[in-house]
Amino acid sequence: MKTFPFALFILVLLLGACDNNDNEPLIYASGQNRYTLTVETTEREYYVHVPQGYTGNTATPVVLMLHGTSGNGLDMYDRSGWKEVGEMENILTVYPSSLRYCIIDSVDGQKNTTKWNVQPAEWVFCANETPRDDIKFLNAVLDNLDDRFNVDYKRVYLVGFSNGGQMSAKCSIELSDRLAAVVSNAAAFNLDTTYTPQRILPTAFQLGNKDYGPGVDGPEIPLSQIDVALTDLTYKPARVASTHIKSFGLSPNYVITGDTNTAVIATYPSLTAGSPNNYRFVFVKGLGHAYPNGENHWMKAAELHWEWLKQFSIP
Numbered sequence: 001m002k003t004f005p006f007a008l009f010i011l012v013l014l015l016g017a018c019d020n021n022d023n024e025p026l027i028y029a030s031g032q033n034r035y036t037l038t039v040e041t042t043e044r045e046y047y048v049h050v051p052q053g054y055t056g057n058t059a060t061p062v063v064l065m066l067h068g069t070s071g072n073g074l075d076m077y078d079r080s081g082w083k084e085v086g087e088m089e090n091i092l093t094v095y096p097s098s099l100r101y102c103i104i105d106s107v108d109g110q111k112n113t114t115k116w117n118v119q120p121a122e123w124v125f126c127a128n129e130t131p132r133d134d135i136k137f138l139n140a141v142l143d144n145l146d147d148r149f150n151v152d153y154k155r156v157y158l159v160g161f162s163n164g165g166q167m168s169a170k171c172s173i174e175l176s177d178r179l180a181a182v183v184s185n186a187a188a189f190n191l192d193t194t195y196t197p198q199r200i201l202p203t204a205f206q207l208g209n210k211d212y213g214p215g216v217d218g219p220e221i222p223l224s225q226i227d228v229a230l231t232d233l234t235y236k237p238a239r240v241a242s243t244h245i246k247s248f249g250l251s252p253n254y255v256i257t258g259d260t261n262t263a264v265i266a267t268y269p270s271l272t273a274g275s276p277n278n279y280r281f282v283f284v285k286g287l288g289h290a291y292p293n294g295e296n297h298w299m300k301a302a303e304l305h306w307e308w309l310k311q312f313s314i315p
Contacts, residue, residue, distance in 0.1 A: 028050050037141070064159070119131070158172075
């Protein structure tokens with residue numbers, strides 16, 4: 001009889017690690033944890049991978065990974081490669097889910113799918129939809145993480161793919177006071193315009209040289225043509241670069257590094273002397289519309305992105 005309360009406690013731990021609501025105990029286990037919280041009267045979810053080495057005794061960096069259209073947090077948890085990086089580097093990796101909406105786009109017309117709310121974009125919500133504020137949701141996720149874990153609030157990073165890449169670009173403006181650095185993949189800013197970020201921070205945009213949009217792989221653009229892609233505003237990389245230059249105080253004079261057989265990188269330095277807040281455009285050979293994980297492409301993006309991200313922190 002003396003062991004019963006302890007056994008009951010273990011049972012609660014095992015059950016609670018799977019799914020927690022706002023008012024439940026702050027319980028986690030190593031590996032996959034699913035949490036829910038209510039934002040704007042709607043239940044939202046996010047997944048956290050807790051590495052085996054996490055003890056809660058040390059402030060720990062966090063990386064949020066945002067999925068693309070039709071995906072969800074669990075999808076990115078399983079195939080982005082970030083949970084493996086989390087184990088190797090002993091960091092918390094987080095995978096929020098967007099909501100499902102009726103939308104209209106130029107390719108498929110009207111359809112129901114998951115989307116991050118990043119208007120204006122190349123698609124619109126159907127007239128009867130009430131889009132939710134995903135900046136408010138991600139703010140709530142960050143608050144909830146801070147309650148549950150020992151988070152290093154100066155080293156919180158965000159990565160996004162496709163529609164999640166558009167959302168990560170939006171976050172580089174509207175959540176830049178809480179993020180140390182941001183990487184967008186396969187999509188970023190939709191307009192060539194000027195934004196005013198909460199804080200100037202390092203940003204990156206990665207694109208495959210045969211990425212013509214979701215489900216549309218085209219002929220490879222030679223990586224040697226990166227100058228054209230970045231200076232001719234008829235190309236999206238040039239428009240995205242222009243928005244970064246104007247919004248983040250960058251020099252338009254970029255420096256090219258890398259290898260045209262694998263990937264080339266254009267780095268735009270800050271106009272502020274000594275500032276680490278640069279912008280990188282990474283052009284990847286042989287990559288279509290995918291987040292490369294070593295199986296769908298030779299690149300293991302999560303590993304390479306972490307090597308770049310981890311050098312930055314909020315002052």
